[in-house]
Amino acid sequence: MSAEAGVWKVTLACTRAEAEALPFAEDAFADLDQPPTLIADEPDPHAPDDWRLHAYFAEEPEPEWLARLAAMVPSRGSQPLVERLPDSDWVTLSQAGLTPVSAGRFHVATAAHAHERRAGQIGLVIEAGLAFGTGQHATTHGCLAAIDRLGHANRFTDILDLGTGTGVLAMAAAKRWPRARVTASDIDPVSVAVTRDNVRANALRLGIGEGRIEVFTAVGMADARLVRRGPYDLIAANILAAPLIALAGPVSAVLARGGHLVLAGLLDCQATRVTAAYAARGLRRVATSGGEWPTLVLKRP
Known part of the structure; x- marks a missing residue:
């Protein structure tokens, strides 16, 4: 186990199908005392199959953990980008990057985006670990x-x-x-x-x-x-x-x-x-x- 604690962010390129399958891959880190928080996003709406996986660890990730992440999203063959985040409220920071979702009349967003709800929409604020x-x-x-x-x-x-x-x-x-x-x-x-x-x-x-x-x-x-x-x-x-x-x-x-x-x-x-x-x-x-x-x-x- 790494001696350097803090919050570490790992980013990997992936496809939309791989991103949508992430909730069914949670057991990959079930053996850890503090499993990573996994978030996926679509950085460019004009490239709907280009997604990113972000994993937030409570300590510096071991090489074997990085290999597990890479195995979850193998199609792009990208190298994981590992960075240590500055001391701050990292949960708020990570969720601030999640874009709101509209489904029917429902507008689902984290608190950082709740104000973007349009007139007539039914707002739901969800602060969850997984996107x-x-x-x-x-x-x-x-x-x-x-x-x-x-x-x-x-x-x-x-x-x-x-x-x-x-x-x-x-x-x-x-x-x-x-x-x-x-x-x-x-x-x-x-x-x-x-x-x-x-x-x-x-x-x-x-x-x-x-x-x-x-x-x-x-x-x-x-x-x-x-x-x-x-x-x-x-x-x-x-x-x-x-x-x-x-x-x-x-x-x-x-x-x-x-x-x-x-x-x-x-x-x-x-x-x-x-x-x-x-x-x-x-x-x-x-x-x-x-x-x-x-x-x-x-x-x-």
Whole structure:
């Protein structure tokens, strides 16, 4: 371990596909006491496949850690740029560089960019360690857009965000339907704590009942509270294809008649299998959006 502490930034060139896959590569540093914070950005909107990976370490990165980063984004074959940042609030600095995301009527940004929201947009402020927690990832973007579209013709009262992450989908639903009862769960206690902080930062109310968001740790649908709070007329699950398929039975069981299900976290090549798992439980797919990372909207007749 390096003796020189501080904050170290490592930058590598990557493709958009590699950047979008970063949330699924977090285990690469699971053995470290202080894993790096990973952020991806698109420096030039006119070059949509030219992205950058930024990794922030709490100490000087070992050569082996740099090799791990390079293995995560191999296509460009670039050498990592390593720099020590001056002593300052590096989290604020790193998040200040994240560009806002607009999806439907939602405007998702860190506090540094919250003022850029246009009239008529629904603002969400997310201070997350990963850029994709702020809506930058295609799956989160697709879910937000789907939730906004569903709001044109539906009024939901009982909503579940399964695998909430930073809480962005739960908060989007709470702002779209202010009187709804929203439940948000995640397998990761850290994500639950982050979600609670984000709920407070967005002037939304925690707790059980109308106009509130209840947030707790749960493994899949195994927690009895998730069943008791059902049935839900809207469920959003932005996780991965395998757990989406595995949870098809219990998730479908708590979806109300006429309810909608928004699924994401899957690749285009996995969409048929995921859809089939829910079709076997009586749901039908009513909309699909996105390309490589599609968002599926299903409905119980």
